[in-house]
Amino acid sequence: FAGKDDWESAQIDAWVDQLNDFNTELRPYFIVVAGYGEGDKDKLYKEVVEPARDKIFPLIVKQLKANGSGFLVGSKVSWLDVTLSCHIETFLQFVPDYLDKYPEFQVKSLAEFFWQILEPRGAQSTIPATRSASEYSAENQITHLQALDDF
Numbered sequence: 001f002a003g004k005d006d007w008e009s010a011q012i013d014a015w016v017d018q019l020n021d022f023n024t025e026l027r028p029y030f031i032v033v034a035g036y037g038e039g040d041k042d043k044l045y046k047e048v049v050e051p052a053r054d055k056i057f058p059l060i061v062k063q064l065k066a067n068g069s070g071f072l073v074g075s076k077v078s079w080l081d082v083t084l085s086c087h088i089e090t091f092l093q094f095v096p097d098y099l100d101k102y103p104e105f106q107v108k109s110l111a112e113f114f115w116q117i118l119e120p121r122g123a124q125s126t127i128p129a130t131r132s133a134s135e136y137s138a139e140n141q142i143t144h145l146q147a148l149d150d151f
Helices: 006-033 041-067 079-094 107-121 138-148
Strands: none
Touching: 006 041, 006 079
16 A cells, blocks of 8 residues: 555655645634534635645646546555545535535545445445544454455
């Protein structure tokens, strides 16, 4: 999941760092949406989420097109693809039209692709629909990642 060589690994790490920075930008919105803070979630969406999304997602679209494999880096699924898939899956639960501004965006189907990889191996059926990714035990996470290993 870290890339086939040091170069792919470095690219994957750099992209994940960008996604982590992006998620940090979104934190004020999620604090309000999750009920841990007060604020106007619609205003935060317009002033925080949309600008952050519109800064990173065009870069991701460009990378997906340039790479041509359907993955962000390399020709196999990486932990970058998993990280991005989880972000998208989570965000679409809160804002179903989150990526509607990007109709050509392959990433919306990347989350679906990730779950399609797991389903034939029976891994998805072990994930309770009501639990968040952070609630899975490390053992379950490893099992799910091992299901992707052959891909």
